[in-house]
Amino acid sequence: MSASPLTDFSKLCIHTITTKPWTIEEAAKSFxxxxxxxxxxxxDALQGRNIAQTGQMLREHNLQIISLxxxxxxxxxxxxxxxxxxxxxxxxxDEAEALGxxxxxxxCGAVPSQALEVSRKQIxxxxxxxxxxxxxxxxxxAIEPLHPMYADSRSAINTLAQANDMAEEINSPWLGVAVDVYHLWWDSQLEQEIYRCGKNENLFAFHICDWxxxxxxxxxxxxxxxxGCINIRQIRSWVEKAGFIGFNEVEIFSNIYWSQDQGEFLKKIKESYLKYS
Amino acid sequence: MSASPLTDFSKLCIHTITTKPWTIEEAAKSFxxxxxxxxxxxxDALQGRNIAQTGQMLREHNLQIISLxxxxxxxxxxxxxxxxxxxxxxxxxDEAEALGxxxxxxxCGAVPSQALEVSRKQIxxxxxxxxxxxxxxxxxxAIEPLHPMYADSRSAINTLAQANDMAEEINSPWLGVAVDVYHLWWDSQLEQEIYRCGKNENLFAFHICDWxxxxxxxxxxxxxxxxGCINIRQIRSWVEKAGFIGFNEVEIFSNIYWSQDQGEFLKKIKESYLKYS
Structure with missing residues (x-):
């Protein structure tokens, strides 16, 4: 069961890192x-800037600020x-508040020399x-579970089940989970964990790209x-079935795309967003 | 709780690919x-050889053949x-039989253009x-679950839980599981799934290296x-607690080590086997 195709860009959010060669001012103008x-x-996009003014600048460009x-x-x-x-x-x-x-x-982080369960406690x-x-x-x-290939040094939280567990243990309306298809697509428990996440009102963000x-x-x-191989539309259908009505955030780290013309890249993002998301 | 340190090489098995620059005859002599x-x-180490005679050659070198x-x-x-x-x-x-x-x-395999559940059914x-x-x-x-970073093209079975599920569904004394620390170390369910694997008499092999x-x-x-960051001795303690009495198999794919003197590398394997396995 797939979600309906997306037909416009009102729910498209792009991460500044996706178009890293652009300053935030250039990105705002182009987006x-x-x-x-x-x-x-x-x-890093805020380095050396007045953050409140930067937030104002983004809003003046009719951009909704989704997250920091x-x-x-x-x-x-x-x-x-x-x-x-x-x-x-x-x-x-403080920065998020200033930015709006x-x-x-x-x-969440991890340290190679330390057991994962110790890192999880510290998280x-x-x-x-x-x-x-x-x-x-x-x-x-929002806790973002990261792919297990980052368990050594970036995150000791590597499945949506673990993120759900921690969010439910802490049990605050101010803490939830970010679901990123890149990190989670391989997990046979993904669909059920997305529903669990939504049911507990912990589904705060949805990130897309491909493997x-x-x-x-x-x-x-x-x-x-x-x-790539990720069935993004299927995962979006689960996220929406779980009650998520937020933005679809395109977060792509790519040496290849960063070396290309960012205006052309932005056009490709829009095309593939409608076609494959 | 850790396993006892290893004190000799009687349970050390090395994969031919670990010392890939060597022919199987060179490896046999050195091992x-x-x-x-x-x-x-x-x-690939058997290419162009009489397989039965190669098996005989290995046994004449007092090497127990653990798997193909x-x-x-x-x-x-x-x-x-x-x-x-x-x-x-x-x-x-046929080759395993000839070799002994x-x-x-x-x-198990995977195809990027195909849903993981379809690949699992085909497996x-x-x-x-x-x-x-x-x-x-x-x-x-033995089903070897592979790290989720290989879910696109090498294996749709990416956790020990999935391998256990499949081995138990098929339920044959001729089918079990290979536990490789490289693929599974990050999984918070690993200890309990190793015990489950042992309890069902499905724990057929144990592979080691580091991340x-x-x-x-x-x-x-x-x-x-x-x-690296894997607590190999702890995982060995779980495997042994689960009833495993087989070999500790060193399976290292490494462009770095393959470019070095293989005799020196073999000495390093022996040292690190005693110290960290």
């Missing part, structure tokens, strides 16, 4: 001109490192330490929708 | 001289492709088609035990 509805801002990427990276072997991570996540909350982003996506402790601060600012947090065969780089060789 | 107990033979790698790759979009795969798996049974290998490891059908032939020859088959940070190549950058 706006192409009728794209939303933008997710990566923190990213917080997280809570695990460290030293307590000082864990405290530094908590401080940085509070800083991210209602949500921060968490790449939970870190989220609990940041959550009251986020709530006071009116900012939500290419072969994948030439473990980090920066994501494909445009339709270039 | 034997170094007191290694077992060898797993990759089919590999069968599988059952899914195809065309029925002719699936039949070809079944025929090739029967050929692998009691077990064939299955890399099951393929195994069912080959199993009577294997049983008649006295050869066991490096960063991993530079998705296929051929595996680490020596101790070079």
């Amino acid at each position: 706006s001109r192409e009728g794209i509805g939303g933008i997710t801002v990566w923190r 990427c990213r917080g997280g990276f809570f695990p460290h072997t030293e307590i000082s490192g864990r405290q530094k991570a908590i401080d940085d996540n509070k800083k991210a909350v 982003a209602p949500l921060i996506v968490l790449v 939970k402790d870190g989220i609990l330490a940041v959550l009251p601060y986020a709530e006071a600012a009116g900012i939500k947090l 290419k065969t072969p994948t030439l780089d473990m980090l920066n060789d994501r494909g445009l929708m339709g270039e | 034997s001289r170094e007191g290694i107990g077992g060898i797993t033979v990759w089919r 790698c590999r069968g599988g790759f059952f899914p195809h979009t065309e029925i002719s492709g699936r039949q070809k795969a079944i025929d090739d798996n029967k050929k692998a049974v 290998a009691p077990l064939i490891v299955l890399v 099951k059908d393929g195994i069912l088609a080959v199993l009577p032939y294997a049983e008649a020859a006295g050869i066991k088959l 490096k940070t960063p991993t530079l190549d998705m296929l051929n950058d595996r680490g020596l035990m101790g070079e």
Whole structure:
């Protein structure tokens, strides 16, 4: 059972990192001109800028600010490192508030020299330490489970089941989950875990791109929708059946696309969004 | 709770692909001289040889033949492709019988253009088609679940839970599972699924190596035990607690190690085997 094809770009959100060669000002201008509805801002795109004014600039371009990427990276072997991570996540909350982003996506972190269950405990402790601060600012947090190939150094949370478990244990309306098809497409439990996530009102964000065969780089060789093996429309149908009515966020890290003309790339994103998402 | 350190090489098995630059004759001579107990033979190492005589040669070097790698790759979009795969798996049974290998490891296969559940059905059908032939020859088959980063094109079976499910559904004493730490280390269900596997007498093989940070190549950058983040000794303790008394098989694909002197590499394998396995 598939979702209806998408027919316009009102629910299309693009991450600033997707068009990394562009400044956020260039991205805003181009996204706006192409009728794209939303933008997710990566923190590096805000470097050296007045964040509140940047948020204003995005809104003046009729772009809805969907989220700030990213917080997280809570695990460290030293307590000082864990405290530094908590401080940085509070800083991210300040930035999201200034920008006018209602949500921060968490790449939770992992340390190769440390057992995954230890990292998971530190992630939970870190989220609990940041959550009251986020709530006071009116900012939500979303745990993004990452593909198991990132379990060594990027996230000890590698399935939607684990993210759901943690969100349900912490049980706050300010904490939920971000579902990214790239990280989760392979999981035979995905459909049921998406429904579980929606039922508990934890489904906060939906990220799309594709998995290419072969994948030439473990980090920066994501494909445009339709270039790979992920049945994105099927997963979108599950997400929508679970009650999600938010944006479809295109998050593509790609050395190949970053080396090309970003205006042409944006046209390809729009085409593949309608055709394959 | 860790397993006891290993103190000798009687349960050490090395895959021919681990020392790929060596012919099987060179490997046999070196493994034997170094007191290694077992060898797993990759089919490419048998190219152009009399297989029965090669098996005899290995036994004369006091090497126990642990398994033949590999069968599988059952899914195809065309029925002719699936039949070809079944025929090739029967050929692998013939080769294992001639060689004197009691077990064939299955890399089950996947097709990027085909849904994972379709590939899983074709894997099951393929195994069912080959199993009577294997049983008649006295050869066991082991499903090896592969890391989710190989779900696009190498295996639609990506967790031990899925491999256990399939082995239990088919329910034959001739079908079991191969546990490889590289593919499964990240899974929070691993310990319980290893016990389940053992309890059902499906734990047929145990493969070791390590996961490096960063991993530079998705296929051929595996680490020596101790070079990465996998707690191999802990996983060995679970495998042994599950009743496994077989060999610890070192299976390392590594462009880096293959470019080095294989005699030196073999010494490193022995050292890290005692220290980190």
